[in-house]
Amino acid sequence: MHIDIPAPLACLIDSGIQWIYSFGPLASTTVVLIPGFVDSYVHALAEQIGFDVETLEYTLGMFLCYPLGMIMQALPYGKMRHIFSFLGGAFLLQFTIRTQWIHHLITSLVVYVMFLVLPRKVSKIAVPVFVMIYMTLGHLHRQYVNYLGWDLDFTGTQMVLTQKLYMMAYNLYDGEVLAQGKENRASKKCARFALKDLPNIIEYLGYTFCFSNILAGPAFEYTTYAHAIDGSLLYTPDGKPRGKIPSNVIPTLKPFLASLVFMGLFVVLNGMFPLLDPDDPQKNTPALLKPDFLAQPWTKRYCYMWIALFAVRQKYYFAWKNAEGALNIWYAGFEGFDEKGNPLGWENSDNVHVLKFETAPNVQTLSREWNKKTSLWLNRYVYIRTNGNLGAVYSMSAFWHGFYPGYYLFFLSVPLLTFCERLGRKKISPRLSSGSFSAYGILCTLTTSFFVEYMVSAFQMLALDWAVGVWKSHYYFGHIGCILFYAIMTQIPTPRDATKKKKE
Numbered sequence: 001m002h003i004d005i006p007a008p009l010a011c012l013i014d015s016g017i018q019w020i021y022s023f024g025p026l027a028s029t030t031v032v033l034i035p036g037f038v039d040s041y042v043h044a045l046a047e048q049i050g051f052d053v054e055t056l057e058y059t060l061g062m063f064l065c066y067p068l069g070m071i072m073q074a075l076p077y078g079k080m081r082h083i084f085s086f087l088g089g090a091f092l093l094q095f096t097i098r099t100q101w102i103h104h105l106i107t108s109l110v111v112y113v114m115f116l117v118l119p120r121k122v123s124k125i126a127v128p129v130f131v132m133i134y135m136t137l138g139h140l141h142r143q144y145v146n147y148l149g150w151d152l153d154f155t156g157t158q159m160v161l162t163q164k165l166y167m168m169a170y171n172l173y174d175g176e177v178l179a180q181g182k183e184n185r186a187s188k189k190c191a192r193f194a195l196k197d198l199p200n201i202i203e204y205l206g207y208t209f210c211f212s213n214i215l216a217g218p219a220f221e222y223t224t225y226a227h228a229i230d231g232s233l234l235y236t237p238d239g240k241p242r243g244k245i246p247s248n249v250i251p252t253l254k255p256f257l258a259s260l261v262f263m264g265l266f267v268v269l270n271g272m273f274p275l276l277d278p279d280d281p282q283k284n285t286p287a288l289l290k291p292d293f294l295a296q297p298w299t300k301r302y303c304y305m306w307i308a309l310f311a312v313r314q315k316y317y318f319a320w321k322n323a324e325g326a327l328n329i330w331y332a333g334f335e336g337f338d339e340k341g342n343p344l345g346w347e348n349s350d351n352v353h354v355l356k357f358e359t360a361p362n363v364q365t366l367s368r369e370w371n372k373k374t375s376l377w378l379n380r381y382v383y384i385r386t387n388g389n390l391g392a393v394y395s396m397s398a399f400w401h402g403f404y405p406g407y408y409l410f411f412l413s414v415p416l417l418t419f420c421e422r423l424g425r426k427k428i429s430p431r432l433s434s435g436s437f438s439a440y441g442i443l444c445t446l447t448t449s450f451f452v453e454y455m456v457s458a459f460q461m462l463a464l465d466w467a468v469g470v471w472k473s474h475y476y477f478g479h480i481g482c483i484l485f486y487a488i489m490t491q492i493p494t495p496r497d498a499t500k501k502k503k504e
Helices: 007-021 024-028 037-049 053-074 079-117 120-145 155-179 185-189 201-208 222-230 249-272 298-328 354-358 363-369 372-386 390-401 405-427 439-461 464-473 477-489 496-503
Strands: none
Touching: 007 120, 024 079, 037 053, 053 079, 053 298, 079 120, 079 155, 079 201, 079 222, 120 155, 120 390, 155 185, 155 201, 155 222, 155 372, 155 390, 185 372, 201 222, 249 298, 298 439, 354 363, 363 372, 363 405, 363 439, 372 390, 390 405, 405 439, 405 464, 405 477, 439 464, 439 477
C-alpha cells in the first residue's frame, strides 16, 4: 500500500524531508531530561512483556502523570507550578517521542511571538491558520513516510497543542472585543474564557506543555488551567476557601481504576477480534476483508466488526480516563463552587462518558459524549464562529484528524445520519414515548449503534479501498438505509403538536 505521486514532486518532497531531517542531530541535543540508562531499561522491559517500545513508553508516560500530579499538588500556588507544569510536560514528550518534542516548543514559541506582535483581530485568524498548517504538514509527512502505519510520532500530541493555541487566539480576541464594549454574539458566549492580557512566557509554556493532558488531552481553556495553578479555583484573594473543598481521592482513583479495566479490555478483545491483520496491519489485507472472513454469513461478520470496533474504543477510554485521574489529583479537573459555596463537580477533566456514549439514542448524544473537550472546541471556535455551519464543523474535525480517505468518508457520511435523526425527531418522536427505557427509546439506541458502527468502520480502515471494501461487504446498508428513511419520512406529515411547538 503506497501513495502514487509524480516523480518530480516526490523528488521535491524527499529533498524537503531530508533537509528537515538534517536538523536531527541539533534537535537531539535538546533531549536533556531523560537519563541515558532509560532507553536500555525500557527496551529490556518491552522485550520481557512482549510490548513494542513505543507503546510501552506511551503507557508508562500516561502513568507517570500520577506521581507528577502528586508533586504538583504539593507545590505552592503560582510561578513554581507553571515551571513544573512546563518541565513535566517536556519530560513526558522527550520520554515518549524523543527529539520530536522540539515541534511543540517551536510551535509554542512561534505562536507566542505572533501574539506579541499581531493585533488581536489578525492573530485570531493567523494563529489558527499557522497551527493547522503545522499540524497538516505533520500529518502529511506521517502518511508519506509511513502510509497506514500506527507508529507513535508527534502528530498525536500536536493535535492537543493545536486546540490549545487555537482557543487562546480567540480568548485574547474575545477579551479585547468585550473590553471595548463591542457587540459580538460569539465573544459574549465565550466571555468566561476571555483573556484581557497575554500570559507571560512561563505561564504560557506551563499551559501549552501541561503534563497532565499533553499526551492524550483533554485540551481545556487557559482560564481553567490558570485557576488551578494560582489557587483561585479553591480560595478567595484573601486566602479563604470558596466552599468546603471536596476530597480528590475518589475523583482520582475512580477514573484511574477504570482506565486499567479499559486497558485490559483492549488487550484481550483486540487480540481476539482484530480489525487489521495482526502480522502486518500496515501492508496485509485487513481481517475484515480476508476471503475466508467474507465467506461467512453477514450477521456473523457484522457482529465481529461491532465487537472489534468496541475493542478499539477501549484504548481511547484508557487514555482519557487515565488523564482524567491525573488532572483530578491537583484539582485541575474540579469545576469550582457555585455562589452558595457548593462544589460543582469534576467536569473539566471528563473527556468521555462511556455508558452514555455506548447507549446513545442519537448521533447528537454520541458527539456530545465522545472526546467531549474536542466537541466543545469545535462548538465554541468553529460552529458559533461560522453561524452554526455544520459543514465547517465536520470539515474541521476531519482536517484536524489528518488526510486519510477513511476520515473523510466517515465525516461526510455522518451528516446523513444527522439529517435522518432530525427528521425522525420531528416526524416520529412526537407520536411515541421517547423515554430511554421505552420500546422506542431502546429501538433508537440499537439503531444508532447499528448504523454508526457501519459508518465508523471507514475511519479505522484509513485507506480508500479498505474503507469502501468494508462498506461494500455490508452492502452499503448504512447509506442506503439513510436515503430510504429520509425519502419516506419526507412524505409523512408532521404531527400538529410538533408544528405548534415549533411556532411557539
